[in-house]
Amino acid sequence: MKVLVLGSGVIGVASAYYLAKAGHEVTVVDRQPAPALETSYANAGEVSPGYSAPWAGPGVPVKAVKWLLMKHGPLVVRPRLDPAMWIWMAQMLANCTSARYAVNKARMVRLAEYSRDLLRALRAETGISYDERSRGTLQLFREAAQLEATAKDAAILAESGVPHEVLDVEGCIRAEPALARVREKFVGGFRLPDDETGDCHLFTQKLAALCADMGVVFRQGVNIKALSVEGGRLAGASTDAGFLTADAYVLALGSFSPLLLRPLGLSIPVYPVKGYSITAPIIDEAAAPVSTVMDETYKVAITRLGDRIRVGGTAEVCGYDMTLRPARRATLDHSVGDLFPDGGDLTKASFWCGLRPMTPDGTPVIGPTRLSNLYLNTGHGTLGWTMACGSGRVIADIISGRKADIETADLAMSRYG
Ligand SMILES: Cc1cc2nc3c(=O)[nH]c(=O)nc-3n(C[C@H](O)[C@H](O)[C@H](O)COP(=O)(O)OP(=O)(O)OC[C@H]3O[C@@H](n4cnc5c(N)ncnc54)[C@H](O)[C@@H]3O)c2cc1C
Known part of the structure; x- marks a missing residue:
């Protein structure tokens, strides 16, 4: 499946990695010249499930x-x-x-512990x-x-x-x-x-390089202006590099996520x-x-x-x-x-x-939306570095139609009613 990941912060790049591992054809698009130049750039460096x-x-x-x-x-x-x-x-x-x-x-x-375990496995593997x-x-x-x-x-x-x-x-x-x-x-x-502990920016850049080796295409320096809907599905993303389309979309735009969702009538409290x-x-x-x-x-x-x-x-x-x-x-x-x-x-x-x-409940928003091919991976608040690998793996499993290793129903936006 062709998947377009919107955002190359630690969450978007971790999503791209696990999607590529699951065999998808992945493109990542971001307005910055390189991955992890916004919130994932200089955080406090804690990978802290216990906290x-x-x-x-x-x-x-x-x-x-x-x-x-x-x-x-x-x-x-x-x-x-x-x-x-x-x-x-x-x-x-x-x-x-x-x-x-x-x-x-x-x-x-639950998500943070899972994520830390995946991070350890990723280190051992790569x-x-x-x-x-x-x-x-x-x-x-x-x-x-x-x-x-x-x-x-x-x-x-x-x-x-x-x-x-x-x-x-x-x-x-x-x-x-x-x-x-x-x-x-x-x-x-x-x-x-x-x-x-560890440097989130360094991690994201190195993971992006591993993704590129796996065939993931990074389109950096591209601003996403709007998303379009057609027949209950996302039709594509209008960007300053043209209209980008895919079979499925992962929205991982950090704090800017609600701004692009709002015109679609999708509201998340991020x-x-x-x-x-x-x-x-x-x-x-x-x-x-x-x-x-x-x-x-x-x-x-x-x-x-x-x-x-x-x-x-x-x-x-x-x-x-x-x-x-x-x-x-x-x-x-x-x-x-x-x-x-x-x-x-x-x-x-x-x-x-x-x-x-x-988010007001501290939990990120990960999972499907009412648009059948749009998935969210956002709202990680104080713990996006801690939860990145787990969130990336969970969204890849959901998109691939596989049962995730942890319970995910209560992570989706549907929990807000
Ligand atoms: C001071 C501070 C300390 C922190 N300490 C920790 C910590 O110790 N441990 C921890 O786990 N977490 C920590 N965090 C939280 C963590 O940094 C975030 O949760 C995480 O970086 C969020 O990642 P993200 O990929 O969702 O967002 P981002 O890294 O912001 O990525 C979103 C991407 O979307 C792109 N984008 C947005 N809008 C558009 C658009 N319209 N067009 C194109 N691209 C767009 C941006 O360029 C950006 O690259 C801290 C945060 C801060 C601020």
Whole structure:
């Protein structure tokens, strides 16, 4: 079958890989000159099934007010006259119950665990390398209340059989020796030993090269302007390189996915939530993290990527605005400067932002639509790197008419009614 994948972020490229493996004739189209130049470019680098959880949870509305008022707070809302923004925020609130949280988290962990296993298999099969490490991730708590609040997550992880450890200060230092220098700054941590780390941009580019070897055609630098429907099917995509057609289509346009679906009468609650990162060269190995340390107070992830430290975080609800705001960088500088003061050279750091394609229930939208040949693979929010291989494989299985290895019915857009 001829399949056109719209989008060459990590999700589009992973979809293309598994579709090509399943024997399809695949073309990928994207407006950027190369794969992974938008949200998949400089994320925090965590492949973290254990940390897979929706942002919407019990107690979050109260915490959100605190975060909005905090210096270096992890959340900023810039209200706009955009109905999609307000509807999405109302849907987030509706997901802040214990019952919804448990359903959403279990669903996310299922996909993320599957995805991490596929990533390992892909490494073994292809030898792909991307500054990866398999040394777990550590959520670091500065306050005792944060440590106590992990009990619920621990229970869900235990049910799903995901290994995890609650650590005291010494335990955290055993996992991340550089933290010995700042032991007075934290009270404990929660470690997920099976989590991994790696550079998503590097991975996507190398996977795209493997795809090209398998015959996948990449049409980079092509803007998709609109999609056309005929007789309950997608007829093709109007682009600035002409009208592109295929037997089936996978829409993987990240935060921009709802914009092309809306004129077709298809509505998915995916909204952009801006995040920022800095990437600094390591100047002292012993003072740098060995894996990811998630500074829970500021919701900032500090990750070792080869000879660099990547620091990512903050959630700015501001529509499609890509302004790089110095105040947001100050939060990242503050967190890494506090926990790993001598690890990296912040004066040489690069500064970046990207739009997380967020759903209100944290779960991506993967599966069929009411148009018989249009499939979605989008809405991966905070965890697109973690969930990429699993999402790509699931969409390839669905399009190929094969039963997927994990349950997929509750990942499709039909869950929104
Ligand atoms: C600060 C930050 C930290 C993060 N940290 C992590 C992390 O540690 N772990 C993790 O798992 N995830 C993380 N994420 C989330 C992860 O980066 C995203 O979920 C993932 O990159 C989304 O991939 P995507 O392929 O869906 O979107 P994108 O990478 O944005 O790809 C979409 C593609 O569609 C193309 N496109 C859009 N519109 C058009 C059009 N009209 N015509 C042609 N092409 C178009 C774009 O050019 C782009 O290449 C983080 C995100 C941010 C912002």
